[in-house]
Amino acid sequence: MLALLSNDDGIYAPGLEALVSQVSAIARVVVVAPEVEQSAVGHAISIYNPLRVTEIYKSNTLYGYAVRGTPADCVKLAVAEILDRPPDIVISGINLGKNVGDCILYSGTVSAATEGAILGIPSMAVSLATYSNPDFSYAARFAARMAELIGRRGLPHGTLLNVNVPALRPEQISGVCISRQGRFIFKDIFRKLHDPYGRDYFWLETEDIQQDANSDNDLSALKQGKISITPLKYDLTDHGLMKELKEWDITL
Numbered sequence: 001m002l003a004l005l006s007n008d009d010g011i012y013a014p015g016l017e018a019l020v021s022q023v024s025a026i027a028r029v030v031v032v033a034p035e036v037e038q039s040a041v042g043h044a045i046s047i048y049n050p051l052r053v054t055e056i057y058k059s060n061t062l063y064g065y066a067v068r069g070t071p072a073d074c075v076k077l078a079v080a081e082i083l084d085r086p087p088d089i090v091i092s093g094i095n096l097g098k099n100v101g102d103c104i105l106y107s108g109t110v111s112a113a114t115e116g117a118i119l120g121i122p123s124m125a126v127s128l129a130t131y132s133n134p135d136f137s138y139a140a141r142f143a144a145r146m147a148e149l150i151g152r153r154g155l156p157h158g159t160l161l162n163v164n165v166p167a168l169r170p171e172q173i174s175g176v177c178i179s180r181q182g183r184f185i186f187k188d189i190f191r192k193l194h195d196p197y198g199r200d201y202f203w204l205e206t207e208d209i210q211q212d213a214n215s216d217n218d219l220s221a222l223k224q225g226k227i228s229i230t231p232l233k234y235d236l237t238d239h240g241l242m243k244e245l246k247e248w249d250i251t252l
């Protein structure tokens with residue numbers, strides 16, 4: 001199995017390194033990841049900037065390819081130019097911080113996996129639900145196990161798996177929940193600050209104001225100490241509304 005590994009935290013991220021060490025046991029691994037952190041860039045691609053690629057060595061062996069671009073750029077470029085054949089799987093992560101609910105749309109981690117799905121490759125995004133003192137080892141072992149299963153069972157074209165692992169000790173994790181993308185209402189708070197030159201600038205912080213009422217969602221699974229696995233499709237069409245829209249008298 002050939003596994004393409006990427007992320008949005010950058011090629012030097014410990015979460016990626018943990019993934020490499022575990023997935024290497026079950027697959028030939030090629031790392032193609034952003035040169036610098038690209039969290040929250042979503043599915044952006046570079047069309048007005050060149051994509052420069054640098055080989056990164058660790059202990060005198062090739063660790064991977066750093067791309068001066070976005071996570072989606074990395075997957076596109078890897079498949080088109082860097083790899084000698086299409087990968088059997090794309091794994092993105094392990095992200096520092098969960099990717100659940102509405103945040104999925106902004107996530108560079110998920111977008112690398114989405115790009116894999118667009119290219120017809122079984123793909124998975126993996127995130128660890130913490131921002132402090134991360135221990136990626138269990139999540140990395142779980143990711144390798146999932147990669148084996150995906151390799152055996154495949155995924156439908158256009159669907160990726162979004163995996164979130166709670167930041168708990170392995171014995172505290174109470175199973176796996178196949179969950180739905182949650183709906184959470186956020187309030188955007190723009191903190192107004194001043195730069196050294198006397199000009200105002202804004203820094204976005206968000207606050208949860210409403211949680212999903214149903215408990216079968218990704219965040220609820222994490223709160224119950226479970227690993228959340230959500231199958232995602234990038235086709236955003238509202239198929240239900242298509243029928244109703246056809247009834248509208250849309251003429252000018």
Ligand code: MN
Binds near residue numbers: 008039108109
């Ligand atoms: Mn990130």
